[in-house]
Amino acid sequence: MITQSPTLGPAEQTFYIIDFDSTFTKVEALDVLGEISLIGRPDRNDVLDQIKAITDRGMSGEIGLADSLALRLKLLNAHRDHLPALIETLMGKISDSFQRNQAFITENADHIYVVSSGFQEFIVPIVTSLGVKESHVFANTFTYDETGNIVGCDLENPLASDGGKVKLMRNLNLDGDVYVIGDGYTDYEIREAGLANKFYAFTENVARIKVMEKADHITPSLDEFLFDNKLSRSQSYPKSRIKVLLLENVHPIAVQLFEQEGFNVEIHKGALDEDELIEAIRDVSILGIRSKTMVTRRVLENANKLMTIGAFCIGTNQIDLSTCTERGIAVFNAPYSNTRSVVELAIGEIIMLIRGIVPKSNSMHRGEWDKSAKNSYEVRGKKLGLVGYGNIGTQLSVVAEALGMEVYFYDAVDKLALGNARKCKSLDELLAIADIISLHTDGRKENKNLISYREFGLMKNGVIFLNLSRGHIVDIPALVDAIERGKVIGAGIDVFPQEPKTNSEEFISTLRNLPNVILTPHIGGSTEEAQANIGQFVPGKLLEYINNGSTYGSVNFPELQLPLLKDSHRLLHIHTNVPGILARMNNIFASYEINIQGQYLKTNEQIGYVITDIAKEYADAVVSELRVIDNTIKFRLLY
Numbered sequence: 001m002i003t004q005s006p007t008l009g010p011a012e013q014t015f016y017i018i019d020f021d022s023t024f025t026k027v028e029a030l031d032v033l034g035e036i037s038l039i040g041r042p043d044r045n046d047v048l049d050q051i052k053a054i055t056d057r058g059m060s061g062e063i064g065l066a067d068s069l070a071l072r073l074k075l076l077n078a079h080r081d082h083l084p085a086l087i088e089t090l091m092g093k094i095s096d097s098f099q100r101n102q103a104f105i106t107e108n109a110d111h112i113y114v115v116s117s118g119f120q121e122f123i124v125p126i127v128t129s130l131g132v133k134e135s136h137v138f139a140n141t142f143t144y145d146e147t148g149n150i151v152g153c154d155l156e157n158p159l160a161s162d163g164g165k166v167k168l169m170r171n172l173n174l175d176g177d178v179y180v181i182g183d184g185y186t187d188y189e190i191r192e193a194g195l196a197n198k199f200y201a202f203t204e205n206v207a208r209i210k211v212m213e214k215a216d217h218i219t220p221s222l223d224e225f226l227f228d229n230k231l232s233r234s235q236s237y238p239k240s241r242i243k244v245l246l247l248e249n250v251h252p253i254a255v256q257l258f259e260q261e262g263f264n265v266e267i268h269k270g271a272l273d274e275d276e277l278i279e280a281i282r283d284v285s286i287l288g289i290r291s292k293t294m295v296t297r298r299v300l301e302n303a304n305k306l307m308t309i310g311a312f313c314i315g316t317n318q319i320d321l322s323t324c325t326e327r328g329i330a331v332f333n334a335p336y337s338n339t340r341s342v343v344e345l346a347i348g349e350i351i352m353l354i355r356g357i358v359p360k361s362n363s364m365h366r367g368e369w370d371k372s373a374k375n376s377y378e379v380r381g382k383k384l385g386l387v388g389y390g391n392i393g394t395q396l397s398v399v400a401e402a403l404g405m406e407v408y409f410y411d412a413v414d415k416l417a418l419g420n421a422r423k424c425k426s427l428d429e430l431l432a433i434a435d436i437i438s439l440h441t442d443g444r445k446e447n448k449n450l451i452s453y454r455e456f457g458l459m460k461n462g463v464i465f466l467n468l469s470r471g472h473i474v475d476i477p478a479l480v481d482a483i484e485r486g487k488v489i490g491a492g493i494d495v496f497p498q499e500p501k502t503n504s505e506e507f508i509s510t511l512r513n514l515p516n517v518i519l520t521p522h523i524g525g526s527t528e529e530a531q532a533n534i535g536q537f538v539p540g541k542l543l544e545y546i547n548n549g550s551t552y553g554s555v556n557f558p559e560l561q562l563p564l565l566k567d568s569h570r571l572l573h574i575h576t577n578v579p580g581i582l583a584r585m586n587n588i589f590a591s592y593e594i595n596i597q598g599q600y601l602k603t604n605e606q607i608g609y610v611i612t613d614i615a616k617e618y619a620d621a622v623v624s625e626l627r628v629i630d631n632t633i634k635f636r637l638l639y
């Protein structure tokens with residue numbers, strides 16, 4: 001059997017009746033007209049609020065349409081000259097799912113009608129820009145006085161009266177199935193009058209409970225409507241059905257990016273503990289976290305729909321990467337979006353600590369004036385020892401040299417020394433040389449207590465010590481002991497083995513109240529700039545993976561940067577890395593005489609990832625056979 005291509009047209013004689021305000025566009029056009037026409041009026045905001053309230057009462061069926069129109073037109077005080085600006089604004093406010101599905105509109109133009117109680121003057125240019133026929137637009141028209149002021153609407157038009165959409169639909173007398181898509185009560189009235197087979201309450205822009213209660217279906221986007229009716233659409237699976245869970249207060253840009261694409265997004269300010277996460281993750285496909293949410297094997301075993309995880313930070317030690325890979329879940333992070341922020345904080349703290357600024361500032365707050373140079377030094381000429389010479393270590397190396405410091409580093413792997421930095425052969429060598437030690441290793445398990453009693457013992461007396469990497473890398477009792485003995489005379493600690501889950505939990509630590517110790521709540525990477533960068537970067541990676549299959553930049557998947565999908569279907573197959581899978585896939589393609597338009601394979605130790613682009617028409621059985629190849633972990637189809 002040949003797959004019914006989603007680009008085929010609708011069943012014959014099915015008509016789609018689409019509302020304009022808050023459905024075809026994201027806004028109510030008369031509200032926008034008010035924002036334009038009332039510019040300069042001192043009572044503008046009050047009047048706009050009144051207009052909005054009238055709109056809402058009308059849309060939820062509390063007042064009749066004729067009254068609602070008359071009241072709003074009076075308050076608007078609008079003129080013909082305001083219309084070009086209104087049209088320009090509305091052009092930028094077409095609902096995202098309508099923009100995405102222009103192909104559906106153009107392919108079905110003979111069957112699509114826009115029926116609105118709004119006005120032809122602004123509706124026609126907007127809807128025809130996406131392919132609706134002008135002759136299929138039914139709406140009111142303004143009336144003007146001799147100087148061009150909008151004074152009312154043509155009362156002969158059935159749409160100007162209560163029950164107007166019903167009257168119009170009776171006049172249209174469409175012969176076939178009729179589906180109505182809209183956000184307002186007047187759209188439901190068409191169905192109530194028996195003039196439509198189904199009413200879809202459209203909630204992408206506004207969700208009106210009274211209307212939703214009456215609907216045959218609630219459609220959070222046009223994609224959902226098209227999917228439900230097996231119509232030509234831009235998304236193989238409606239994104240409104242794909243749940244995104246974003247934890248730990250990720251930047252609002254990220255939320256916006258997912259919402260714009262039509263995903264069903266849920267956000268939480270704090271982290272969730274293991275049991276809470278297990279509960280929350282069951283129907284989640286995309287998870288976004290920062291450093292505090294532990295994504296354990298137990299969590300992953302309960303995450304049957306999970307396709308990808310975004311760490312909105314650098315560290316990924318909070319995620320069980322190996323289990324993710326085993327279960328075909330691609331993980332992405334933001335490897336350098338907050339690097340500079342950490343470096344700047346480290347530099348600032350080194351200067352504060354070596355000058356003893358914190359105790360001096362605290363004394364001043366108690367009214368004590370202690371002007372002295374004792375134990376206060378310049379950083380110039382001091383030896384800075386960096387443990388871990390990755391993105392942050394190297395960037396700090398460059399900035400510290402610019403301040404005249406001598407930089408030494410030790411990294412577990414051989415690294416190119418930047419500028420005049422000197423490489424140490426061992427951690428012990430570095431610890432013995434440095435006046436200031438700053439940790440910048442990653443958080444792998446083996447690094448637990450990398451710095452403990454023995455290591456503090458190797459350091460110079462009076463060393464300055466910083467940890468802005470991961471809490472478990474330092475043995476805290478050993479650090480407290482070193483501070484109390486004066487081995488460490490200043491410390492800057494940003495990360496802790498146990499950190500509060502939310503801002504309302506108390507921070508409990510033996511590091512509290514020690515002298516010349518700067519404690520910060522894991523904010524090395526928390527600057528507006530870094531968070532905004534991360535908020536853009538990580539969703540970009542997750543969306544590329546979901547929309548296109550690309551894994552470039554993934555921390556656990558074989559990396560593939562794929563071309564955009566054009567005129568073909570893309571089959572994405574993730575399998576355990578055992579010999580012969582590609583051959584088996586290609587045997588299936590060959591047996592169904594499928595023309596492969598592109599094929600990409602990459603493996604790592606655990607898994608293989610094969611992407612095959614094929615022509616749009618093929619037997620359903622191909623997909624079923626690919627799904628059941630032995631060792632398949634996940635399979636999905638994109639078009």
Ligand SMILES: NC(=O)c1ccc[n+]([C@@H]2O[C@H](COP(=O)([O-])OP(=O)(O)OC[C@H]3O[C@@H](n4cnc5c(N)ncnc54)[C@H](O)[C@@H]3O)[C@@H](O)[C@H]2O)c1
Nearest residue numbers: 314315388390391392411412440441442443468469524525
């Ligand atoms: N405080 C914060 O808010 C904040 C912000 C960003 C990053 N971080 C943390 O900072 C650390 C460094 O980040 P990055 O982007 O530079 O990471 P990176 O992966 O670029 O660099 C880490 C380096 O540490 C080295 N390394 C690992 N274990 C080592 C060991 N035992 N001895 C010596 N070298 C070792 C690695 O070889 C690598 O070169 C990470 O732990 C990250 O999670 C913290």
Ligand SMILES: O=C(O)CC[C@@H](O)C(=O)O
Nearest residue numbers: 290291292313314315525
């Ligand atoms: O913002 C966070 O929660 C973590 C920041 C930092 O530790 C990182 O790994 O990037």
